[in-house]
Amino acid sequence: MIENKNTKDFEFTKKNLEQVKKIFSKYPDDQKVSAVMPLLDLAMRQIGGWVTESAIKHISSMLNIPFIRAYEVASFYSMFNLEPIGKNFIQICTTTSCWLRGSDNILEVCKKHLNVKNNQTTKDGLFTLKEVECLGACVNAPMVQINDNYYEDLDTESFLNILDSLKEGKKIDIGPQNKKRKGAEPLGSA
Amino acid sequence: MKKVYVNDKVVSVPDTATVMQACELAGEEIPRVCYHESLSIAGNCRMCLVEVENAAKPVASCAFPVAEGMKINTKSDKVKKARKGVMEFLLINHPLDCPICDQGGECDLQDQSLYYGKSYSRFEENKRAVEDKDFGPLVKTVMTRCIHCTRCVRFLDEVAGTHELGAINRGEQMEIASVVEEGITSELSGNIIDLCPVGALTSKPYAFKARSWELIHHDTIDITDGLGSNLILDEFQGEIKRVLPRFNEDINQEWISDKSRFSYDGLDVQRLDKPFIRDDKNKLIPSDWKTSLNNVTGLLKKYKSDEIAAISGSLTDVETMFVAKELFNSLGIYNLDCRFNGSNFKINNRTDWLFNSKIIGTDKIDKLFIIGCDPKREATVLNARIRKRWLSGDLEIITLCTPNDLTYETTSLGDDVSLLSDPSFLTDIKSFFNGAKYPMIILGDSILSTVEGEKIHSIVKSLSDNCEIIRDGWNGFCVLSAYASRSGGLEIGFLPSKGGLNVKQIKKKISEKKIKLLFLIEADDFDLSDLDIKSTKIIYLGHHGDKHATKAEIILPITAFTEKKALYVNIEGRPQFTKKIIQNKGIAVDSWKIFRALADNFNLKFSYNNHEQLLNKIYKLHPEISFINQIISSEWKSFKSSSIKLKTLKSNFAVVNYYQTCPVTRASNNMANCRKRFLKKDESKFNG
Numbered sequence: 023m024i025e026n027k028n029t030k031d032f033e034f035t036k037k038n039l040e041q042v043k044k045i046f047s048k049y050p051d052d053q054k055v056s057a058v059m060p061l062l063d064l065a066m067r068q069i070g071g072w073v074t075e076s077a078i079k080h081i082s083s084m085l086n087i088p089f090i091r092a093y094e095v096a097s098f099y100s101m102f103n104l105e106p107i108g109k110n111f112i113q114i115c116t117t118t119s120c121w122l123r124g125s126d127n128i129l130e131v132c133k134k135h136l137n138v139k140n141n142q143t144t145k146d147g148l149f150t151l152k153e154v155e156c157l158g159a160c161v162n163a164p165m166v167q168i169n170d171n172y173y174e175d176l177d178t179e180s181f182l183n184i185l186d187s188l189k190e191g192k193k194i195d196i197g198p199q200n201k202k203r204k205g206a207e208p209l210g211s212a
Numbered sequence: 213m214k215k216v217y218v219n220d221k222v223v224s225v226p227d228t229a230t231v232m233q234a235c236e237l238a239g240e241e242i243p244r245v246c247y248h249e250s251l252s253i254a255g256n257c258r259m260c261l262v263e264v265e266n267a268a269k270p271v272a273s274c275a276f277p278v279a280e281g282m283k284i285n286t287k288s289d290k291v292k293k294a295r296k297g298v299m300e301f302l303l304i305n306h307p308l309d310c311p312i313c314d315q316g317g318e319c320d321l322q323d324q325s326l327y328y329g330k331s332y333s334r335f336e337e338n339k340r341a342v343e344d345k346d347f348g349p350l351v352k353t354v355m356t357r358c359i360h361c362t363r364c365v366r367f368l369d370e371v372a373g374t375h376e377l378g379a380i381n382r383g384e385q386m387e388i389a390s391v392v393e394e395g396i397t398s399e400l401s402g403n404i405i406d407l408c409p410v411g412a413l414t415s416k417p418y419a420f421k422a423r424s425w426e427l428i429h430h431d432t433i434d435i436t437d438g439l440g441s442n443l444i445l446d447e448f449q450g451e452i453k454r455v456l457p458r459f460n461e462d463i464n465q466e467w468i469s470d471k472s473r474f475s476y477d478g479l480d481v482q483r484l485d486k487p488f489i490r491d492d493k494n495k496l497i498p499s500d501w502k503t504s505l506n507n508v509t510g511l512l513k514k515y516k517s518d519e520i521a522a523i524s525g526s527l528t529d530v531e532t533m534f535v536a537k538e539l540f541n542s543l544g545i546y547n548l549d550c551r552f553n554g555s556n557f558k559i560n561n562r563t564d565w566l567f568n569s570k571i572i573g574t575d576k577i578d579k580l581f582i583i584g585c586d587p588k589r590e591a592t593v594l595n596a597r598i599r600k601r602w603l604s605g606d607l608e609i610i611t612l613c614t615p616n617d618l619t620y621e622t623t624s625l626g627d628d629v630s631l632l633s634d635p636s637f638l639t640d641i642k643s644f645f646n647g648a649k650y651p652m653i654i655l656g657d658s659i660l661s662t663v664e665g666e667k668i669h670s671i672v673k674s675l676s677d678n679c680e681i682i683r684d685g686w687n688g689f690c691v692l693s694a695y696a697s698r699s700g701g702l703e704i705g706f707l708p709s710k711g712g713l714n715v716k717q718i719k720k721k722i723s724e725k726k727i728k729l730l731f732l733i734e735a736d737d738f739d740l741s742d743l744d745i746k747s748t749k750i751i752y753l754g755h756h757g758d759k760h761a762t763k764a765e766i767i768l769p770i771t772a773f774t775e776k777k778a779l780y781v782n783i784e785g786r787p788q789f790t791k792k793i794i795q796n797k798g799i800a801v802d803s804w805k806i807f808r809a810l811a812d813n814f815n816l817k818f819s820y821n822n823h824e825q826l827l828n829k830i831y832k833l834h835p836e837i838s839f840i841n842q843i844i845s846s847e848w849k850s851f852k853s854s855s856i857k858l859k860t861l862k863s864n865f866a867v868v869n870y871y872q873t874c875p876v877t878r879a880s881n882n883m884a885n886c887r888k889r890f891l892k893k894d895e896s897k898f899n900g
Contacts, residue, residue: 088375090391097380 032077038068042084055085058095062102071111071169072103100154108143108150110188113167116153119160124177128164129153131178135185148189161206162198175200216282231273231284232260240286243295243324245302245409246361247274250466251370257302257361259324261294262286270294292328299329302359305340306410313357315411317424321359342387348395349885350402350474352419358388358412364404371467372398373599373619388412397890399592399870402473406456406466415454417474417882422448431458432791433780434472435527435696435773436877439571439591440782441468445476445774447793452476452774462572463782469592470886471870471877476774478880482756484769485798496767501799504766505806508751509813511729511765512543519728521547521718524706525735526695526874529778530787530837531804531823532733533697533706534830539807542816546712547727550701552738554715555661555693557669562836562846564673565702567783568687569652570843574598577688578606579648581641582622583672584613584629585656589867590694591783595619610644613659615866629664632671633858638678645679652688653681657698658865660691667856674853682848689848693783694873697734700781703837704830722748733803734770736760736875753803756875769800772876776802777823779830779837785844787837868894 034042045060058081065077073096082092096102103111114132116125132151136144143150159165162174166181173184173196180199187194202209213224218238225234230253235242246257255275262273265283270291273284285291303325310316342355365377365388376396380389390396396404405415427446434441441464444456455476457468487504488496512520522540524533533550540548557564569577574597587595595618601607602620609622612631616624631637645651655672659665673689675681681688693699701707708714713721715738721727725747732738732750736758745763752764755772773780773790775797781787804826811818820826831838836846867873869891871883 090375090378093391094378094380098382 032065032069032074032080034065034080035068038064055087058082058085058087058092059099061085062092062096066102071107072105100152106143108147110149110168111152112149113152113154113157115155115157115159115163115165115167117156119156120164123163125164127178128166128176128181131181132185135182149185159206162203171196174198175203214278214280214282216278216280216284218284219287220283225278229278231262231264231271231276231278231282234278234282235262235273235284235286242273242286243328244274245320245324245359246363248363248366248407251363251366251407254362254366257359258298259295259302259328261291261298263288263291295328296330299325300334303329303333304335305356306359307339307356309357309411313354313411314352314414314419315357315408319411320409340384345389346395347390347413348397348401348889349882350416350470351396351405352414352416354412354414355387356412357410359410360386360388361409362388363407363409364388364413367404367407368396368398368401370603371403371596371600372400373596374398377404394890394892399469399471399589400467400596402470403457403467415474417477418454422446422453427453430791430793432774432793433788434464434468435780435790436471436475436874437469437591438693438695438698438783439463439593440696440780440786440788441472441593442788443468443472445791445793450794452479452794462570463786464593465597467593467596471592471873471883474882474886475877475880477882478756478876478878479772479774479794481881482758482879483772483797483800484755484757484761484767485800486769487799488764488767490765496762496764501801501809504768505809505813507766508768509810511749511751512810512814515728517544518547519726520545520731521713521721521727521729522731522733523548523552523715523718523735523738524550524697524701524733525552526697526737527734527773527876528697528701528803529773529776529780529790530700530704530830531779531802531826532807533701534704535804535807535811535818535826536731536733537704537706538818539811539814539816541709542811543814546708546710547718548706548712549708549715549718550697550706551661551715552735553657553661553695554665554719554739555657556665556714556716557660558666559702559707560849560851562703562785563687563689563848564669565691565693566699566785566846567690567692568682568845568848569650569690570784571597573650573686573688574601574652577601577650577652578608579645579651580607580609580654581644581652582609582611582614582618582654583632583656584659584668584863584865585654585692585694586615586658586865586867587654587692588615588618589870590656590658591692594692608644613864614656615864627862627864629659629662629668629861629863630858632668632675633856635855638675641675642679645681650686650688651679651681652690653679654690654692656865657691657693657695662861662863664858664861667858670851670853671856671858673851677850677852687845687848691783694867696780696782699783699785700779700787700837703781703785704834719743732760732764734875736878737873753806754875755797755800756879758875758878768806769798770803770806771796771800775800778802779827781837785836786842787840789840 045057049056061081066073078092082089114129136149138151140153164176165174175198215224216234218235221238223238232242242260244260246254253275255272260273261270263285264271344353344355368374368377376390376392405413427448430445432443434443442458442460444458446454455473459466487499489499491497599620611622612625676689722743730748730750733753749765752767755770774793777792778790820829836844871886872878877883
């Protein structure tokens with residue numbers, strides 16, 4: 023059973039309903055069920071980073087599938103949050119490449135700086151920390167994902183800088199943070 | 213057909229066969245945990261790995277199609293090693309608690325780890341633990357034992373059609389869970405206990421009651437509904453410990469409903485073990501057989517024959533109704549009826565009330581019209597079979613006066629019975645059945661018990677003829693009754709004759725105080741609630757002190773279906789025997805013997821003195837039921853009715869209380885728990 027913290031009935035906003043139509047148009051008539059993932063994502067963005075039980079129920083009835091089938095999908099993928107998260111959702115990759123390049127340090131620093139444990143949200147509701155598996159940016163290891171953005175080539179200093187900037191609402195560049203790369207080109211060449 | 217080689221042995225297999233089926237045809241045993249013949253293929257346990265020539269890795273044989281000339285090896289070292297490896301993985305998180313596990317001794321994982329696993333463990337890490345789930349009063353969970361074969365999930369999806377279980381989360385965190393608060397509400401939920409290859413899902417009522425190797429298995433049949441599902445009753449030290457389905461492709465395949473499976477505990481409580489007689493102070497006092505039978509004889513002599521009536525109930529066997537009929541008719545009493553629920557229709561021959569297409573016939577229907585019944589709760593296993601047929605496609609179903617939660621898609625024509633007499637209705641139905649190869653109409657016994665029952669029966673019969681439901685080699689006119697005794701009673705004719713009264717008329721006469729003596733033969737479901745019965749004396753035959761026992765003048769205790777060998781006829785007209793498994797309670801006797809003894813009191817010469825002689829007489833007079841477990845079909849008599857008008861009558865004939873429908877199920881604690889848990893919403897609708 024999911025613990026239901028939000029009992030309000032979920033409905034897509036008018037603007038998002040347009041989006042729903044677009045999503046449905048991408049799938050053949052007999053395979054509309056495949057829209058379950060983009061719809062969950064859309065609902066998650068509308069609610070603010072997580073999906074409620076009523077949202078999953080709403081989507082399952084839109085797709086005409088049993089609730090449990092949609093819930094299985096939502097619980098299977100780590101990208102769907104089933105609990106409320108902070109304003110900035112920090113996902114730190116600790117899989118091999120990042121780990122070799124010092125992701126453990128970044129995780130430690132993060133925990134200390136924000137005073138949270140893994141899967142916890144800060145008291146001010148600004149940050150949620152989650153340790154995740156590979157996010158596919160191994161060339162620029164170590165990296166973290168905050169909301170929709172990747173921050174790469176990190177060290178503890180640049181990472182703390184990001185956290186502080188986010189806290190103060192300052193704008194920060196996304197992508198590599200070591201000022202040596204723009205993308206995924208080899209470090210030594212130029 | 214394709215030719216394949218299994219361990220160098222040539223076998224020819226159907227084109228669509230899987231590697232596993234080919235191996236089985238070649239006589240090779242393939243271990244499996246997730247694969248099950250009646251469910252879809254999941255291929256996630258990997259226990260069925262075999263080697264296929266030119267394949268880089270061992271393949272999962274359950275999900276791999278055969279190809280012409282394929283060379284399969286099931287005995288190579290590679291296969292053995294693969295199986296050992298898979299078993300080692302399966303056992304990583306499986307607890308070593310077989311000694312306290314109810315599945316122990318009949319566990320697929322236990323057996324397979326013995327034959328295909330390693331003899332020692334290399335696992336030194338911590339095992340994971342999973343929180344147990346609450347699936348209700350029937351299914352006990354020990355989720356740490358679960359190996360995620362997903363059989364239960366697939367069963368509820370495909371067979372039961374309730375979609376209540378799922379595999380949530382992933383990897384190490386994966387769990388089988390229900391997201392519905394009530395648990396598993398399906399009427400077929402008990403089957404997931406049989407399907408579970410490990411001890412994750414076990415029977416709650418059977419928990420720690422016996423070990424599987426101590427049980428004595430008895431083959432018998434189910435009498436909680438009209439299907440006559442085949443059962444295995446497991447006995448230990450003279451008590452029924454559990455009930456399992458017995459495979460019968462023609463009836464229940466390998467499923468049984470929860471009512472058949474879990475109501476056995478009702479056989480031990482509230483039992484009548486001696487006769488009771490009402491004394492001058494209006495109290496029921498214990499008595500003996502001689503006195504009570506003499507009193508019954510006295511009452512029979514005291515009243516005129518048209519002041520006496522007898523009604524048999526849902527659990528009455530053929531023998532009892534046969535002997536009772538013979539006795540009453542010899543005494544000039546013709547007010548007999550076995551249709552205690554008041555269902556009423558004209559009978560030409562057997563096809564008027566049989567499930568003529570047979571249960572197995574539902575496997576090929578292509579157009580179905582359901583009228584006035586609730587197959588999900590009146591014939592649960594049959595309903596699952598219709599769902600299976602529906603899932604395989606090309607089946608159109610329309611319904612009238614039927615609940616809409618039948619687990620398959622239906623087009624409802626509404627809840628108004630009078631639609632049947634609408635002139636345009638016939639053309640609509642005709643066009644619906646147009647082009648159907650195997651059309652079927654299921655007519656509920658429930659709708660026949662309404663005031664318009666007799667007319668509805670005529671209309672539907674005529675409709676069946678008009679729509680050519682009956683054709684060469686196919687009779688799709690099916691009457692669905694929810695009672696085990698019904699077909700038997702109709703078969704031997706426990707019905708009013710020579711101007712006798714039927715149930716509805718008997719009821720009316722009771723209210724007019726013209727019936728002075730009423731025999732209720734296990735007929736607790738005969739509705740007396742709105743009748744004044746002060747001037748009617750009731751002779752109560754029953755094994756449970758159920759609804760009407762307290763109203764009785766004389767109570768005669770009889771045996772339940774586990775205590776007697778008795779004949780029951782199912783809805784198809786298939787005679788089957790129950791088996792005597794446990795001892796009679798107290799001085800209770802088989803009910804037919806009571807009427808046989810009464811015959812002696814009247815100096816009537818009946819030609820049978822034991823069960824065998826009685827059966828021979830029944831077989832001689834009713835050859836249609838003389839072949840056990842076989843169906844003798846009867847010829848359909850063409851029937852055209854002239855226009856009949858029906859009154860408006862709105863109902864969907866949904867069974868409100870599925871769990872408590874007969875004296876045994878009403879006495880059962882398990883069934884009471886189910887009602888409390890699963891029918892909470894409808895609690896206000898129950899009466900008594």
